[in-house]
Amino acid sequence: MGHRIAVIGCGGMGTFHARTLAEIRGAEVALLADPFGGDRVAALGAELGAAVSEDVAAAAVSDDIDAVVIASPDETHAELTRAAMAAGKRVLCEKPLATTVDDARSVVDAEAALGRRVVQLGFMREYDLPHTQLLAALDGGGPLHLLRAVHRNTNADSRTDLAVVGQSVVHDLHSLRFISGQEIVAVTAYSRRRDDGGLRHLTLTCELAGGALGMIEFDDDGFAYEVLVEVTAERGTVTTAGPVRALERRDAAIRTTIGRDWFGWFAEAYRMQDAAWVRSLDDDAASGPSTWDGLVAQVVVEAAIASATTGERTAVTPPRRPDLFV
Numbered sequence: 001m002g003h004r005i006a007v008i009g010c011g012g013m014g015t016f017h018a019r020t021l022a023e024i025r026g027a028e029v030a031l032l033a034d035p036f037g038g039d040r041v042a043a044l045g046a047e048l049g050a051a052v053s054e055d056v057a058a059a060a061v062s063d064d065i066d067a068v069v070i071a072s073p074d075e076t077h078a079e080l081t082r083a084a085m086a087a088g089k090r091v092l093c094e095k096p097l098a099t100t101v102d103d104a105r106s107v108v109d110a111e112a113a114l115g116r117r118v119v120q121l122g123f124m125r126e127y128d129l130p131h132t133q134l135l136a137a138l139d140g141g142g143p144l145h146l147l148r149a150v151h152r153n154t155n156a157d158s159r160t161d162l163a164v165v166g167q168s169v170v171h172d173l174h175s176l177r178f179i180s181g182q183e184i185v186a187v188t189a190y191s192r193r194r195d196d197g198g199l200r201h202l203t204l205t206c207e208l209a210g211g212a213l214g215m216i217e218f219d220d221d222g223f224a225y226e227v228l229v230e231v232t233a234e235r236g237t238v239t240t241a242g243p244v245r246a247l248e249r250r251d252a253a254i255r256t257t258i259g260r261d262w263f264g265w266f267a268e269a270y271r272m273q274d275a276a277w278v279r280s281l282d283d284d285a286a287s288g289p290s291t292w293d294g295l296v297a298q299v300v301v302e303a304a305i306a307s308a309t310t311g312e313r314t315a316v317t318p319p320r321r322p323d324l325f326v
């Protein structure tokens, strides 16, 4: 027996969380909620010994559980998080926190009103071993000058700009923030679009408050799923992986080691994240990436979309920061 957890939204991500949590000591997956789950989620419930419901709103506040993982569609994250918080639940909310700045701010304000952190946001790269090693290697390296983040996805079909930037590039924006410890103050986007107008390639030059430059290179329709980070500091350059991978991909034996999606690349990071969240449930307050990180990221997401639309350098207006997150 452990913390009784509801997983809300049991598509690819929610199913992954449910199976991952079921392996973690101190966690009991008690409830799976998905309005469209059907036989698939019923089978998952049977596999994990969890109750199954189609009512996500009720699941978020159920007396039968004490913590909630929110992995439902992005536009439902903020409302479900607010409801779960109001019902006294601890929350692990998948990114993005919301699909609008106003919605993200409403969650931050609701948590600030509670006076303690109860939500962890699913920016799981903070738990990824290469990212943590890179951070450790930068210790003592002096001021940061240049951060480069490469993100290749394998989506053959177009997505809206909000989906591309708000679901995917948001990870890279958060990486720049947590690696540098600096806020992004302005963004300049260059983009190449697909024939139907969807974003395929996006580069974002991010000016950081401390003077460093962040470069994000994003491809929504790459050959395989890859995420790389390289940071140049005063006394050297550190990278999470060598760019030679792109050439090695021609070799079939190596190609199989690079997967088509993030479940392979980041599986261990998700496990570490979920385990850290379960451990934190024994503490009085949540830790890890916060709703504040989600709000700041969403503000930059909107600036990046504006820049990709106008082609202009776009300043980022910092949101008001409640004391809880200082």
Ligand code: ISE
Pocket (backbone or CB within 6 Å): 153, 167, 168, 169, 171, 262, 266
């Ligand atoms: C997806 O939603 C994720 O969360 C992955 O981590 C990210 O790399 C991918 O681009 C997103 O679409």
